[in-house]
Amino acid sequence: MTYVVPVPTLPSLPVSGGDALFPVRRVFCVGRNYADHAREMGADPVREPPFFFLKPADAVFAPQQPSGPGGAGPAVPYPPQTADLHHEVELVVALGQAGSDLDPADALDAVWGYGVGVDLTRRDLQAEAKTLRRPWDLAKGFDFSGPCSPLRPAGEVGHPDRGRIWLGVDGAIRQEGDLGDQIWTVPEIIAHLSRSVTLRPGDLVFTGTPAGVGAVTRGSTVTAGIDGVADLSFTVE
Numbered sequence: 001m002t003y004v005v006p007v008p009t010l011p012s013l014p015v016s017g018g019d020a021l022f023p024v025r026r027v028f029c030v031g032r033n034y035a036d037h038a039r040e041m042g043a044d045p046v047r048e049p050p051f052f053f054l055k056p057a058d059a060v061f062a063p064q065q066p067s068g069p070g071g072a073g074p075a076v077p078y079p080p081q082t083a084d085l086h087h088e089v090e091l092v093v094a095l096g097q098a099g100s101d102l103d104p105a106d107a108l109d110a111v112w113g114y115g116v117g118v119d120l121t122r123r124d125l126q127a128e129a130k131t132l133r134r135p136w137d138l139a140k141g142f143d144f145s146g147p148c149s150p151l152r153p154a155g156e157v158g159h160p161d162r163g164r165i166w167l168g169v170d171g172a173i174r175q176e177g178d179l180g181d182q183i184w185t186v187p188e189i190i191a192h193l194s195r196s197v198t199l200r201p202g203d204l205v206f207t208g209t210p211a212g213v214g215a216v217t218r219g220s221t222v223t224a225g226i227d228g229v230a231d232l233s234f235t236v237e
Contacts, residue, residue: 010202011058013094013115016150016230022094022112025202027055027146028193029090029119033183033208050184050192053140060117060146060204063234075237078218079142082122085236087216088209089167089175089224091160092117093186094151095205100198107190108159110199116230117148118167118222119206123215146206149230157229161185167224169216177210179226184208 012021031051063074078085096112119140126139160179167175184192189207193199216222216236225231 011060013060013148014062014150015113016152016156022151023202024057024060024204025200027057027060027204027206028052029055029140029206030184030189030208033189034177034181034210035183036177036181036211050189052193052196053137055119055141055146055206059141059143060148061144062150063147063232074234076120076147076222076234077144078236079120079122079144081138081142082124084122084124085216086121086123086213087167087169087174087222087224088119088121088213089165090117090119090206090209091165091179091186091226091229092148092151093190093205093207095190095199095203096201098198098200099190100194102191102194102199104185104187104191107187107194108154110190110194111154111159111186112201113151113153114157114160114226114229115149115151116165116224116226116232117146117206118224118232119209120145120147121213147232147234149232152230159186160226160229163227163229165210165226167212167222169214169220169222171221171223174214175210175212175224181210182208 010023092115097110122139126136129136162180223233
């Protein structure tokens with residue numbers, strides 16, 4: 001068979017502590033999974049079924065040191081079509097086994113490892129789409145919208161269900177919470193998602209963000225982390 005365009009290689013994330021790569025297949029994101037964030041977004045944080053949106057696989061990446069002279073650190077480009085780019089720090093779950101219609105008690109068997117990611121959001125586009133009752137895919141799924149730390153296998157970090165999650169901008173803490181504050185736990189999220197799609201190795205799940213989301217601008221330095229899991233830093237350029 002002759003292809004008209006080259007077959008692309010899968011996007012990937014580095015694995016902490018070596019040269020191994022984790023191929024990324026799909027990226028699912030959970031909306032409003034912390035009660036305090038639901039309130040700040042004007043929603044009622046009742047324990048209704050979780051809802052999901054997707055990012056393109058190649059939107060998730062590990063920020064790299066700039067190759068040119070004078071680079072100050074890992075850089076993430078400021079996207080077009082927005083004047084209100086927001087940060088949302090999240091626990092990222094990397095799946096290593098397939099599964100469908102999973103029970104929460106078995107869901108963690110599908111997990112390969114974890115990382116920390118930032119769901120960058122064009123908030124003005126999202127607000128406009130909500131007002132017009134339109135999908136807000138392009139508010140979430142633009143290029144470079146998911147900077148992520150190197151992943152760590154569950155054999156190293158366990159399956160974290162407690163621990164500080166935080167994000168700072170230019171040295172000031174903006175977001176701070178605990179994984180234990182999630183409305184839906186990781187096994188519950190995986191089980192619920194597996195009833196809608198067959199999960200596959202390489203799928204990632206961004207599990208929601210605590211309160212304190214806010215804007216970043218060109219030149220902002222973002223630092224984020226989850227205790228016992230990973231840290232992440234980058235500069236918006």
